[in-house]
Amino acid sequence: MNSHIRFARCLAILTLPFTAFIFTGCEKEPPRPPNILFAIADDWGWPHAGAYGDPVVQTPAFDRVAREGILFNHAYVSAPSCTPSRNAILTGQYHWRLGEGANLWSTLDTTIPVFPLLLVDAGYEIGHYRKSWGPGKLDNWTRHPAGKNYDEGGFEAFLAERTADNPFFFWLGSWDPHRPYERGTGVANGMDPEKICLFECFPDAAVVRSDVADYYYEVQRFDTLVAEAIRLLEEAGELENTIIVVTGDNGMPFPRCKANLYDCGTRMPLAIRWGAGIRKPGRILDDFVSLSDLAPTFLELAGVEVPGVMTAKSMTGLFKSTEEGFVDRENRDYVLHGKERHVPAQEGHMGGYPSRAIRTHDFLYIRNFEPDRWPSGTPNYTEAAIPYCWLGDCDNGPTKTYMTEYREKDAHHRHLWELAFGKRPAEELYDCRKDPEQLVNVAGEQEYAEIREELSARLMEQLKRTGDPRLLGGAELFDTVPYYGTGPRHPSHSSEEE
Ligand SMILES: [Ca+2]
Structure with missing residues (x-):
């Protein structure tokens, strides 16, 4: 191959x-x-x-x-x-x-x-x-x-x-x-x-x-x-x-x-x-x-x-x-899943990258509640050495390092870096029938408007039903509670913050 x-x-x-x-x-009954x-x-x-x-x-x-x-x-x-x-x-x-x-x-x-x-x-x-x-x-x-x-x-x-x-x-x-x-x-x-x-x-x-x-x-x-x-x-x-x-x-x-x-x-x-x-x-x-x-x-x-x-x-x-x-x-x-704080990788506050998703057989719909934040943490090339760059939600390793070092090599490498670490819109929709790896966001395309609205409504309804503080109030907790880890965090955070 x-x-x-x-x-x-x-x-x-x-x-x-x-x-x-x-x-x-044949049907068997378990003994205990x-x-x-x-x-x-x-x-x-x-x-x-x-x-x-x-x-x-x-x-x-x-x-x-x-x-x-x-x-x-x-x-x-x-x-x-x-x-x-x-x-x-x-x-x-x-x-x-x-x-x-x-x-x-x-x-x-x-x-x-x-x-x-x-x-x-x-x-x-x-x-x-x-x-x-x-x-x-x-x-x-x-x-x-x-x-x-x-x-x-x-x-x-x-x-x-x-x-x-x-x-x-x-x-x-x-x-x-x-x-x-x-x-x-x-x-x-x-x-x-x-x-x-x-x-x-x-x-x-x-x-x-x-x-x-x-x-x-x-x-x-x-x-x-x-x-x-x-x-x-x-x-x-x-x-x-x-x-x-x-x-x-x-x-x-x-x-x-x-x-x-x-x-x-x-x-x-x-x-x-x-x-x-x-x-x-x-x-x-x-x-x-x-x-x-x-x-x-x-x-x-x-x-x-x-x-x-x-x-x-x-x-x-x-x-x-x-x-x-x-x-x-x-x-x-369908299933639902979501993300609150992984590591404190955002500059200036202890929040994460709050988002929720609904995955059906044909589609993945994602709602990013704070699209001004960075999905893997705030980049910081001026103060931090490669490979960290304070993209703290992504574990350090050779692939992350390569993608960061070669991000300006050509349009393809830049695109892959953006897919991994760049900011994302509030809504993402992927057509898994044509795009099984979920690389092309079609949330803004007219032909998908109906399914986007349907999945958005379905996701919000399920989140309300399951008592999600992101919809019902109280989500500040997720953005402010202590982080007990000793691993990476954005350099804007000192341990005294906790
Ligand atoms: Ca794990």
């Missing part, structure tokens, strides 16, 4: 790994509430897995879970940023309903129910490994929202300690593929950078391809962790009655991806296996799911009443179905 391979061509081979499946078609293994990578985006047809990254554990369970084509996070994304998963609510918890490096109100602790009340034993909640401060919590830490000993130690008669929930976290990367590890481990399907918002340069290969290397390291956990489940005789979920918390840490509301920031790999409970394994679904939907799903299967504050929808109907493609179009034809 040449260097200009299009993303769509990669997806064309999506169904190939599934041709050899055997569908059992299922165990849950929740494997979540850090900054791993769609479609970077073998099961989605990626020709370079090798993810045999994820592919197995998909092959023996369900592969989701349209799974999204509530926010493309670690803390709010994980808060939304734990609480089964949109992050804009979670006060300070809508921001990165924040906290979570102890009065908000989190599903793992509700599982404990129902007799589950719970634990976590590496990155679970956060990052942020949990000072007021008497119990960790994801249970006891097993960084020493991992899932194996948890299995050894548990009481075999009790169901369990284990959060298998990871710091992969979060930056920084060790440069050259992808190529050194046999990846051919020329075969990588680059997103079109990246310049096609050797340094960018190598950077993506290094990201892939860490994706593979996460997959190895999942493979080992599956082996332990088999060894313990718990594989068939364990729901295995494999996914990520936000898109790849590259310009216009992580911390952005385009698919490359919000759309996640997702595969779920449950031998005893998924009626027809080996299916690929187009239904739109949010990772917040996992909380009511797990609670329902554990026999726990789902708290009324949870806005997410249980996925158990998808498990029971035998259909492929769109199983529940009536209820699952």
